Amino acid sequence: MSRKVSLKDIAKEVGVSTALVSYVLNNLKEGRIRKEVAERIREAARRLNYRPNQVARSLKTQKTNSIGLILADIANPFSSSLARIIEDEANKLAYTVLFGSSDENPEKFERLVDTFLNKQVDGLIISPPENSETALEQLQKQEVPFVLLDRYFPSLNTNYVLLDNYRAAHLATTHLLTQGCDCLGMITYATSLAHLQDRERGFVDALKQSDLQPSRALIQRVGIDNEPEEIGNALDQLLSNSSRVNGILFASNIIAVQCLRILNRSSIRVPGDVKVVCFDESPFFDLFYAPLTFVRQPLRQMGEAATRILTDNIRGTTNITQLQMDGELSSTHSSTELR
Amino acid sequence: MSRKVSLKDIAKEVGVSTALVSYVLNNLKEGRIRKEVAERIREAARRLNYRPNQVARSLKTQKTNSIGLILADIANPFSSSLARIIEDEANKLAYTVLFGSSDENPEKFERLVDTFLNKQVDGLIISPPENSETALEQLQKQEVPFVLLDRYFPSLNTNYVLLDNYRAAHLATTHLLTQGCDCLGMITYATSLAHLQDRERGFVDALKQSDLQPSRALIQRVGIDNEPEEIGNALDQLLSNSSRVNGILFASNIIAVQCLRILNRSSIRVPGDVKVVCFDESPFFDLFYAPLTFVRQPLRQMGEAATRILTDNIRGTTNITQLQMDGELSSTHSSTELR
DNA sequence: CTGAAAGCGCTTACAG
């Protein structure tokens, strides 16, 4: 690459100090620099195609204006939707975002954190995997600004922004009951992650508290790596003769899609034979022949809040913000359009 | 944040120069440093929780080991799948990735390029919007390593990796013809983007060259911003009485989903009333009641190739690589599983 | 085997 032009080059060109060039290009000391000199500096910068080296600036200012975003898997539509919202909000606040996928693997997660911190990101937005508490405590000890997104650890007093999963699951379950289901099933994950346990508790409590107590309720748990076979087996269990459920709550959109495709193939009709409610929304739910009911997470609010809380922390705020937002029950064929 | 520990702190602690510390921690001059000293340095680094400051390193080495990824919209599953593949490949090659969405807007695109270059990324992977040729020529002039992904400009001699869209569309169209469609439609974008024009040419040429010439063939073009209404109108046009098509090629998965949902609601049966082939794959296609045929792009090969070509260029290669990869016609209910 | 020193490209307190 042809040598890049630096402040020094401009200074030489114009015949002033680099300090002055820096002031002018950063619009500092506005009134205190001769208009004429300022203009010559700007002109030279333009002419030489000057590009401020943010790396040098970062080294000096100890700020990179970049944040790290760690999700389970950016290829998951739920994650990429959040990523997009965070990107927009971060850009608005003059931050760039680095991203990484943890694959639910705490070691990989720690490696990502390490890489990002070495790159001197100003803070992190994290959807943490299981068993990452220690790593997060480490971050707290090092006073790295971060906010958890979508997930949290009750044992840790950190910033977080997530759905009120208990209420959402409660709502979804009650919906199934009022739709007349008397034998309910849930397919969720075998995990210690609190947000998923909240969904399970919401399911169970809704059943307990309802007058419409189902004759049976079954919970199937699959691995968080979403093995299609395992999900298929879970569904089979719920639909087997001995436990024929007529209402199912799916704890994620991936579980939902996997199960709906199986229902398609087995010609089990929704909602005729079995009613379902899914967690998370997807524009693709519209492909299903019947309207699907799902818990819509307020993704935009969540992403924006997480980004704002993070940047506030970066800029010095020390208070901890914990947000549980309400989801709403929605249904395709009435939902917002895909873009 | 409690002051960070630097090389200097370790040097002081151990009683050696920072140079030595640097050598040891970078595993340089292996044989030429006393084992005992090296061990003491490593131990101190560990004990003090030393974190190498990549910003300082980058300033000195003129390499950031990060690449910028610019897509149309990271929230689009097609984009996020590519992003994930690129992330993995980049990590393997010791690069971190920054991302940005252009929203098909050339001004926004240029801003992103600018931001990334100011951050001194070592190179860019770009899915360029319309009218970004000048910006790309600029990059060439500045000798910034970059590779185009999914899209290209025939007028520009740049690296690129993309589907052979002409052949893929040809294949898809021929498929519809052999399925007995005698009145074909295509819904694509009104755009100068070459990869989409290639799809259109493939469609048209397949018709011309076939013995199974359809009685009519219609092309509807919608804006690249995917206005649902516009897509709906396009579909209406194809299905209106005067031009009742029985086979449609959708130029993107977004167009496909939008149209399939409308077909769902209008109770027009696929493939009974109309057969369709979609571009791009989506795990969610499985939600559709009937098997869907689609052009599967070799995303993994594309993402990996783009990343490798870029890093090769960063490391000094100067040759230009242009790859058009073959897509294959695939169908849900037989495709790989969703994870 | 090891160290002193320059320098990457900025910012910014200080001095005038």
Next chain:
DNA sequence: CTGAAAGCGCTTACAG
């Protein structure tokens, strides 16, 4: 209004 100079935290040619 403007400049000289230190310093951010590294790397690395050079010298010994």
